[in-house]
Amino acid sequence: MTGVAPAAGLLTGRRVVVVGGASGIGLATVRAAAAAGAAVAVLDADATGAADAAEQAQAAGATACAHPVDVTAEAQVSAALDAVAAELGGIDAVLHVAGVMRGQGTELADLPLELWQQVIAVNLTGPFLVAKHAVRHLGGGDGVLVLVGSKAGVLTGSGSVPYGASKGGLHGLALTLARHLGPQGIRVHTLCPGDIDTPLMRRSLDEARANGVNGAQVARIEAALGRPEDVASVLVLLASPASAGIAGTVYTG
Template identity: 30%
Template sequence: MGYAGADVAGKVVVITGGGTGIGAAIAERYAAEGAHVVVVGRRREPLDEVAQRTGALAVVADAADAASARAAVTEVLSHFGRIDVLVNNAGGHGFSPVGETDDAGWASSLQANLNTAFVMSRECLPALIEAKGQIVVISSLAGLFAGPSVAGYTVGKHALIGLTKTLARDYGKHGVRVNAVCPGWVQTPMADAEMDEFASHASLDSRGDAYATVTADVPLRRPAQPSEIASVVRFLGSGESSYMNGAVLVVDGGAHIVDLPTIAFDHAGM
């Protein structure tokens, strides 16, 4: 027995940060199932590359800027007439402790990691209410736990979970479901750059060694591939998750279940 609305074929799916990494994988997954995909981002070249592979509509816009986001939504509606799913995937850096984060850096990290989702959700809400659609928010394991020296990123990703819950609370009565995904390490261009820097500082031989090191205490012992996150997003952005609203799904290979004080026992072979 199928679920009403489970089929995403013909649905209009808007993905911010759709030019690379997780966003590009989400675009590929939805396009492969016959959805009308729109990839939104600030850089034309990566969006066009995704569009060529998937048939997506590429829209250059800053999701954190109200006028730019509104223009993007207008373009989507003029092209397709509806929006069924919004995936708030755009994000950015914020990699310094509080004492070393200046006002401009703080504002920039919140702009990239929080305001993009807030502004784009607000601008898409009328269309999503009409379609009784879904919003999927890409937070992070950093939205649940604090890593070292990533104040802006951590706070922005935590705030995305609050945004998810308040959207779910206020707009569930209109038929709009809003859920969040918290990935752990995912092998993306942004993570690759972090691994290269980490390998240099830790005197490791390669990026692969860096990934192996940061996932050594993850039960699955590896980072995710973007396609694995895309599968979860597709589930939430479809009728298959029809009674999920305000949920936070952790997709981290089991990292969040590890009892950190017992890791020493693991390393001792106990």
């Protein structure tokens, strides 16, 4: 990744929903989408963070709104997307960035079922629910749905059993959605970043240390963390009509 910002005007006239937009890659995406000319809706379980992200987009001159939402609660997901469509006059792209990373360094035999279920619920059931209720707003020929996965579970394994499994499942979900939704004029991608410097990743590395993972190994990962802004620039590109010829899975560093 080069760190090149998305072109101004790339998303002019586009209405973009960022699910998980309060921090990390999501917040960087809200900022980048606003800078590229989009009207932006921020959905996140962190109501205060979502509102702050929307205010940042407004300060940059964009139309923006925020809605608190638990992606595992179907009624909340449905209501939030309907509210966004009403406020913005429709939805052109949904960028699903929300996720959790837990169980880093936990041995399989010690992994609680509850932790497995929690990670799967947020990282796999959540994207399913968002896709299910976004689809009625995205038809018309140039709708875009991007599910942010990870290289973990697709190209490599993960230090967290539930996280790796959830991201592998999300990749399969996106491939299947692309087949089902393509005929409706909805382009679907999985974006699979590597290790990115986000609050989520920092908490995961702290958890790995607490669970006895080799400190030098953790330090190597920390030293090589990528920038959220670089992933955000790719998400903005995928949300734009300029990416109409791209299909399938997209990888970043």
